[in-house]
Amino acid sequence: MWIQEGQKIEIQGIEDGFYGAWFFVIVSKTFSEKCLVKYDEFVNENDNSKHLCGMVQISQLRLVPPNINNTSWVENDVIEIYEFNCWWVGKIIHHLLCETKYVVYFLESSGEM
Structure with missing residues (x-):
């Protein structure tokens, strides 16, 4: 199996409001x-010292991608943006030429930032 107990990986969200987002998790037990x-960034709302846990399909998991320090994105590049404790998939739709800022269209939510 490609995952091991104790390994930090990412899980793809399937819930409303988080569909398609990627979250950091630690593998507690494999089947x-x-x-x-165990979710790395999310805790129990009644006890902030306890991280949320859950049973998930292995098909929802991926290895943590490598860090890429790219400063020259172009229109139509597909990227991921870390926002609200998870990674969101988006596409560059416009580069603000006077700055190193971009307008990104989010594929799952159909929103822009």
């Missing part, structure tokens, strides 16, 4: 097609 994970 044949599922694993128990």
Whole structure:
């Protein structure tokens, strides 16, 4: 199996409002097609010392991608932006020429930033 207990990986959200986003998790226990994970950034609303845990499909998981320090994105590049404790997939739709800022269209939510 490509994942191991204690490994930091990412899980793709399937819930409303988080569909398509990627979250950091730590693998607690592996099974044949599922694993128990602990969310790195999300805690129990009644007890902030306890991280949220859940059983997820292995098909929802991916390795943590490498850091890329690219400062020359172009229109139509597909990127991920870290916002609200997770990664969101978007596409560059406009480069503000006077700055190193971009307008990004988010693929799952159909919103822009």
